[in-house]
Amino acid sequence: MKDMTTKERILYAALDLISEKGYDGVGVDLIAENAGLKGPSLYRHYKGKEDIFNSLINLAESHYAEGFGLKIKSGESPTGMDELIEKTMERIQFTMYDDVIRKTRRILAMEQFRSERLAALTTRYHLENLQEMYGNIFADMMKKGILKQDDPEYLALEFAAPVSLLIHMYDRQPEREAEVLEKIRKHFQHFAKVYGEKKKDL
Numbered sequence: 001m002k003d004m005t006t007k008e009r010i011l012y013a014a015l016d017l018i019s020e021k022g023y024d025g026v027g028v029d030l031i032a033e034n035a036g037l038k039g040p041s042l043y044r045h046y047k048g049k050e051d052i053f054n055s056l057i058n059l060a061e062s063h064y065a066e067g068f069g070l071k072i073k074s075g076e077s078p079t080g081m082d083e084l085i086e087k088t089m090e091r092i093q094f095t096m097y098d099d100v101i102r103k104t105r106r107i108l109a110m111e112q113f114r115s116e117r118l119a120a121l122t123t124r125y126h127l128e129n130l131q132e133m134y135g136n137i138f139a140d141m142m143k144k145g146i147l148k149q150d151d152p153e154y155l156a157l158e159f160a161a162p163v164s165l166l167i168h169m170y171d172r173q174p175e176r177e178a179e180v181l182e183k184i185r186k187h188f189q190h191f192a193k194v195y196g197e198k199k200k201d202l
Contacts, residue, residue: 007045009035011059014052019103022110060104067094077140081192092184096170130160148195162187
């Protein structure tokens with residue numbers, strides 16, 4: 001990335017290293033070296049490795065919320081099942097291919113048992129955020145008569161959980177990318193077939 005501040009260079013260096021070696025496998029000196037700094041100068045910007053790591057997680061959370069579009073305002077829900085599928089596929093591709101999100105997901109997979117904060121963040125990142133967002137979307141779509149009346153929170157769980165599993169499969173086996181995307185799209189199409197309201201003839 002161009003025009004990064006020194007603090008940002010440190011964070012992105014930490015992201016690269018920790019996503020490959022894990023938290024315990026990376027020292028402050030190595031982060032500084034990869035950021036183009038000498039070890040002691042890093043402490044002008046961060047107190048230590050834990051401070052860097054916490055700042056990195058904060059960066060990833062805000063990046064995810066903005067790029068994924070978690071904040072859906074009332075009235076902004078899809079106007080049909082086809083639009084729901086296409087907008088969600090766009091979000092899926094952001095999740096799969098965005099460098100910050102992909103590396104953060106790898107870090108969480110490795111480090112989720114290291115602290116309560118990371119355990120909670122992993123649950124929120126992989127499921128709760130999606131369930132809340134799509135629960136709100138589905139409730140709005142039910143009001144518009146696009147989706148059958150049901151429990152929107154449970155439908156959101158049914159909609160999102162298989163996708164999370166498939167994205168993890170892609171993370172482990174990136175050579176199965178095409179298969180994963182096809183399965184995700186077919187899952188959405190099946191959901192639309194089961195829960196979409198049929199248009200009534202005028």
